[in-house]
Amino acid sequence: MLAQGWREVPAALRGATVALGNLDGVHRGHHAVLAAARAARPDLPLAALTFEPHPREYFRPDDPPFRLTLLPSKRALLAQAGCDAVFALPFDAELAAMTAERFVEEVLHRGLGARHLACGADFAFGHRRGGDTALLAREAARRGIGVSVVPLVTDTEGVLSSTRIRRALQDGYPERAARDLGRPWEIRGEVVHGDKLGRVLGWPTANLWLGRHLEPARGVYAATVALPDGAVARGVANIGRRPTLGGDPQTRLEVHLFDWSGDLYGQEVGVRLEHFQRPDATFAGLEELKAAIAADAEQARALLG
Known part of the structure; x- marks a missing residue:
């Protein structure tokens, strides 16, 4: 199920274990975050929280297109990975100005009713990316929300990332991109x-x-x-x-x-x-x-x- 926002979330979608991130590409690193969310609370529905448009598109609208997956494809890939729900938050002026502390309180706690969170070790959020995983863990703990911080997936070439996949495609190596995406x-x-x-x-x-x-x-x-x-x-x-x-x-x-x-x-x-x-x-x-x-x-x- 797709929910575009965090206000008035249906009761059936509240109280999930939630994987956080832009999730562009839904690559093997993102799958590790989803797996951690599921493993931490297998008793809860599994959800993914992402942003639409991608924050980079919002802040730098004149950049050349860079997306690996647009929302319909991302939603389908997340469903294939076992997600019961996808929260695609509209990234607008309000969200861009929201502090990290407010994001935890208003979006994750009051809006989604999240009971557990999972993210990559490089996850940053809030106004000017002012929140990191330490702040997330601290603010979540105050509200009784668990947090799993997942180490970045690495190999001999370094950290697996959406940026690395984009570079492989731009350089003409779709096989490398497929290896990192898992497809x-x-x-x-x-x-x-x-x-x-x-x-x-x-x-x-x-x-x-x-x-x-x-x-x-x-x-x-x-x-x-x-x-x-x-x-x-x-x-x-x-x-x-x-x-x-x-x-x-x-x-x-x-x-x-x-x-x-x-x-x-x-x-x-x-x-x-x-x-x-x-x-x-x-x-x-x-x-x-x-x-x-x-x-x-x-x-x-x-x-x-």
Whole structure:
């Protein structure tokens, strides 16, 4: 269940054990926090508390999009991880100005009626990020709320974080991102009408705009696609601005599905980037482009097995 706010929370959602954080990506580190919340109070409903928009989007609206997961996907991933409820707090001027102490009292205690909290060791909250895990534990204890502070998940490359996953995708390493996420990274969106050039070239594509998703490395990918009926198709995708065709003002995602036909316009699909094949390139003409697409498709089939 999704609750967008902390006021007038239904009685059935109050009194949970709550995992705290932005949770962008719902990666393996976030799963550790969810597991700690569940383990501390297995007798209680499990909830996640996050913020919408992401605070960085609120404070720096002119930054390029950076999100790994938008709210609908985040909610679905959290439900798959066992969450009974997701609290998506509207991050606005009121919340930005709220002190850490007030956040514990008004949001966590009075609003949600939380009985246990779990967060990562780097969790910071409240006005100007003035609250840390020590303050959270102190203020929670005063109200009879338990707290689990979860050590950061690390490996030989350092701390597993949303930032690290974003960097891997921007550098063209979707396999590294998948390792840290625990699944391939997925861009979900509605299939929109393009100029039908792919059909003319013999490679019809489903087209999506990236919207608020992070823009990964531009180029060609072997991909799998989650279809509206629950089936998963294999394909070859391109992320870029089509320099051979004069360039687009926005980056688009085009994916050709292997051994599949049908009408996806207006429907939501999830494109999962599995392997990066080559960077975006400019070709001398349509015939050269068509040959390159054929080679890309053959390589994608081999990579996907």
